[in-house]
Amino acid sequence: xxxxxxxxxxxxxxxxxxxxxxxxxxxxxxxxxxxxxxxxxxxxxxxxxxxxxxxxxxxxxxxxxxxxxxxxxxxxxxxxxxxxxxxxxxxxxxxxxxxxxxxxxxxxxxxxxxxxxxxxxxxxxxxxxxxxxxxxxxxxxxxxxxxxxxxxxxxxxxxxxxxxxxxxxxxxxxxxxxxxxxxxxxxxxxxxxxxxxxxxxxxxxxxxxxxxxxxxxxxxxxxxxxxxxxxxxxxxxxxxxxxxxxxxxxxxxxxxxxxxxxxxxxxxxxxxxxxxxxxxxxxxxxxxxxxxxxxxxxxxxxxxxxxxxxxxxxxxxxxxxxxxxxxxxxxxxxxxxxxxxxxxxxxxxxxxxxxxxxxxxxxxxxxxxxxxxxxxxxxxxxxxxxxxxxxxxxxxxxxxxxxxxxxxxxxxxxxxxxxxxxxxxxxxxxxxxxxxxxxxxxxxxxxxxxxxxxxxxxxxxxxxxxxxxxxxxxxxxxxxxxxxxxxxxxxxxxxxxxxxxxxxxxxxxxxxxxxxxxxxxxxxxxxxxxxxxxxxxxxxxxxxxxxxxxxx
Amino acid sequence: xxxxxxxxxxxxxxxxxxxxxxxxxxxxxxxxxxxxxxxxxxxxxx
Numbered sequence: 001x002x003x004x005x006x007x008x009x010x011x012x013x014x015x016x017x018x019x020x021x022x023x024x025x026x027x028x029x030x031x032x033x034x035x036x037x038x039x040x041x042x043x044x045x046x047x048x049x050x051x052x053x054x055x056x057x058x059x060x061x062x063x064x065x066x067x068x069x070x071x072x073x074x075x076x077x078x079x080x081x082x083x084x085x086x087x088x089x090x091x092x093x094x095x096x097x098x099x100x101x102x103x104x105x106x107x108x109x110x111x112x113x114x115x116x117x118x119x120x121x122x123x124x125x126x127x128x129x130x131x132x133x134x135x136x137x138x139x140x141x142x143x144x145x146x147x148x149x150x151x152x153x154x155x156x157x158x159x160x161x162x163x164x165x166x167x168x169x170x171x172x173x174x175x176x177x178x179x180x181x182x183x184x185x186x187x188x189x190x191x192x193x194x195x196x197x198x199x200x201x202x203x204x205x206x207x208x209x210x211x212x213x214x215x216x217x218x219x220x221x222x223x224x225x226x227x228x229x230x231x232x233x234x235x236x237x238x239x240x241x242x243x244x245x246x247x248x249x250x251x252x253x254x255x256x257x258x259x260x261x262x263x264x265x266x267x268x269x270x271x272x273x274x275x276x277x278x279x280x281x282x283x284x285x286x287x288x289x290x291x292x293x294x295x296x297x298x299x300x301x302x303x304x305x306x307x308x309x310x311x312x313x314x315x316x317x318x319x320x321x322x323x324x325x326x327x328x329x330x331x332x333x334x335x336x337x338x339x340x341x342x343x344x345x346x347x348x349x350x351x352x353x354x355x356x357x358x359x360x361x362x363x364x365x366x367x368x369x370x371x372x373x374x375x376x377x378x379x380x381x382x383x384x385x386x387x388x389x390x391x392x393x394x395x396x397x398x399x400x401x402x403x404x405x406x407x408x409x410x411x412x413x414x415x416x417x418x419x420x421x422x423x424x425x426x427x428x429x430x431x432x433x434x435x436x437x438x439x440x441x442x443x444x445x446x447x448x449x450x451x452x453x454x455x456x457x458x459x460x461x462x463x464x465x466x467x468x469x470x471x472x473x474x475x476x477x478x479x480x481x482x483x484x485x486x487x488x489x490x491x492x493x494x495x496x497x498x499x500x501x502x503x504x505x506x507x508x509x510x511x512x513x514x515x516x517x518x519x520x521x522x523x524x525x526x527x528x529x530x531x532x533x534x535x536x537x538x539x540x541x542x543x544x545x546x547x548x549x550x551x552x
Numbered sequence: 553x554x555x556x557x558x559x560x561x562x563x564x565x566x567x568x569x570x571x572x573x574x575x576x577x578x579x580x581x582x583x584x585x586x587x588x589x590x591x592x593x594x595x596x597x598x
């Protein structure tokens with residue numbers, strides 16, 4: 001790669017790390033470190049929420065999906081806007097007024113300590129593992145493209161984010177996210193414009209080529225439970241997933257808890273409601289245009305350069321023959337079949353997973369983008385990874401300290417002590433993520449396992465929070481309901497494996513609410529009175545007086 | 553100190569109205585977005 005590209009990448013990384021460290025003022029107290037003293041404006045919170053959700057997988061995996069599968073993935077987000085509106089009048093005001101650090105902290109006030117501990121534990125396990133996969137996905141690609149050892153790739157992606165998150169807390173995370181979002185959107189727009197210039201036909205004709213290849217097919221109105229990307233699974237299953245993710249996942253909740261007021265927190269989520277689908281369409285459009293670009297330019301038979309080198313070395317004659325036939329062919333079906341054969345050869349030679357959708361965009365960027373723009377796009381990929389990692393690390397540290405360390409180990413201590421423990425927890429989780437990332441690469445299917453594991457309880461945790469807003473719900477019902485929800489999702493997963501994971505969220509949340517309400521009806525009189533408000537957004541729960549000194 | 557202290561608790565009716573207004577605004581934007589995606593799908597497929 002041209003040195004100017006490296007200058008841009010290193011320059012940008014240095015700039016955001018310095019920005020993060022500068023923004024670390026106000027983090028001498030634990031509320032400043034975890035919640036920015038509840039001082040952040042709505043637009044910064046909103047951009048940070050979007051940035052945390054937009055990882056490097058989006059930049060290289062989703063764009064690659066656009067190239068191979070077209071625009072239909074956008075249906076996944078159809079339930080998001082309505083979920084944001086619902087959260088804006090339910091959980092957001094409720095949690096913000098509760099003056100909690102974590103969503104799970106509230107569950108103890110409303111139910112009991114074991115419900116809080118279990119939900120917080122599930123969050124730590126799933127997010128800790130997923131943080132590793134967030135580092136792993138781009139690290140694998142960078143290693144293959146640049147020939148770096150996997151450890152170096154993990155360090156380049158993970159260490160800057162760990163550094164500013166450790167020192168600056170949520171303040172640093174949020175303001176770096178804002179800067180990085182400008183870079184990411186700018187880089188995506190610049191690539192779209194460059195592609196339109198480089199494709200040797202007018203834009204309308206390019207889109208006709210994309211449509212002929214099935215890449216502009218957005219809507220699938222079939223009601224098929226085994227298909228993740230349909231209008232209905234996106235609208236219904238997606239709404240449940242987004243309600244759970246934005247309403248109960250600490251990596252998101254912590255953002256809007258840091259907003260200046262309930263109104264600012266609510267408005268911050270509306271940024272996602274308005275812009276998430278157009279942004280996702282833009283990401284997919286990059287892939288679609290790369291598909292069109294390769295209809296007019298020579299396309300690599302294998303996009304993963306490491307696999308390409310390995311196959312060329314091990315089976316030179318067979319690969320050369322396949323490549324010649326591939327370049328001579330103009331039929332999409334035939335070209336796809338030849339690419340399939342090449343992928344099979346790569347699998348035989350490397351004994352590694354050979355799905356090379358994640359390499360399409362990086363390869364295009366390195367081979368075809370102008371000097372400077374390639375560096376800008378790679379900086380944007382690293383930026384996206386850093387945004388997701390920093391958000392996750394910050395929330396993992398908060399949950400570790402607030403829901404476990406301060407709750408079970410040391411309830412009273414000066415803020416300086418909790419601050420030191422929080423920074424240590426951030427560093428340890430960062431190290432854990434890098435170790436998981438290194439192993440995730442060699443295990444191959446771990447990423448899928450982690451994603452499936454996450455889908456086991458996302459809906460169930462949403463169910464517990466729904467119960468928390470119902471006056472009749474009791475602690476026993478919530479705890480047993482949570483376990484019943486996860487069991488139900490497990491039964492669906494193993495009993496009907498073809499059912500898409502998006503529907504797991506619907507199954508989990510519904511089971512928890514039904515089981516929870518039924519059990520609560522039988523256990524109601526024997527339990528203590530509600531510790532929190534029953535109706536959302538109207539009456540904030542009373543503060544825990546024993547810990548009031550910490551809520552400054 | 554946050555703005556919390558100066559915030560008045562909205563009434564149930566105000567909450568309902570705010571929900572309706574926000575829902576209508578957000579869904580209007582989404583309908584326009586989905587229409588544009590539908591146009592993209594159909595306009596170039598001939």
